Amino acid sequence: GIEIHPAARIGRRLFIDHGMGVVIGETAEIGDDVLMYQGAVLGGVSLEKGKRHPTVGNEVVIGANAVVLGAIEIGDRARIGSGAIVVKPVPADSTAVGVPARLVRGPSVSRDHCGMLDHANYPDPIAENCRQMNARINELATTVAELQAQLREQMPAGDPQPVIER
Structure with a gap:
């Protein structure tokens, strides 16, 4: 099923596609128009009180079985590839893939990887x-x-x- 902590802050029009295994932690914040696929996790890396889960911007896509850990920011219109493990911030308009996740598209990435990515065609x-x-x-x-x-x-x-x- 889908596990959303009651204290998580969720914006408008969050869409969880095939929600099995989705987890959204207590201090997670999600912007508007976010798409999350099955198995996506917004998890914490500590048991201490205070901010310990990700902040996700507007119009973000988080691929199937992607794990975003810690009090990091995922910028507006960012894309997280399926199966990625993200432990560092992802700037706006960027794409992160892999384990550990690395940027393959965005303002801080060379133009070699600027084509639109789909889940079956990663660099x-x-x-x-x-x-x-x-x-x-x-x-x-x-x-x-x-x-x-x-x-x-x-x-x-x-x-x-x-x-x-x-």
């Missing part, structure tokens, strides 16, 4: 790392070829050529 950091490594390998191969050509030019005509190729 793949491993593929991105492979792309960067391949680009670096190509740069190094070009440098090696240039150095080999320079070495050949510097060798006297009658000297035996050193083995410089694989």
Whole structure:
């Protein structure tokens, strides 16, 4: 079911889609027009009195099984990807994904990841790392070829050529 602490402050038009497993803690604050999917948790990280649950801005989407922990702020129009574990603030107009969550879209993120994300099409950091490594390998191969050509030019005509190729 859906567990909402009676002291939680909830704005207008909160929509909980397929609400099984949703938990909203005692000091959580939720803005207007927020969408939460099944299994989403707004949890605390301490038993002490005082603010210990997240503050969620307006027009935020929190994906299925995402966990937002602690007295952190989720800015207006932010998106939290399915399965993310968020323990740091997420600025307005940003998207956070992963475990632990990292920003992949927003004002503080490079434009490489600015396309709209959907739950089935997250950026793949491993593929991105492979792309960067391949680009670096190509740069190094070009440098090696240039150095080999320079070495050949510097060798006297009658000297035996050193083995410089694989």
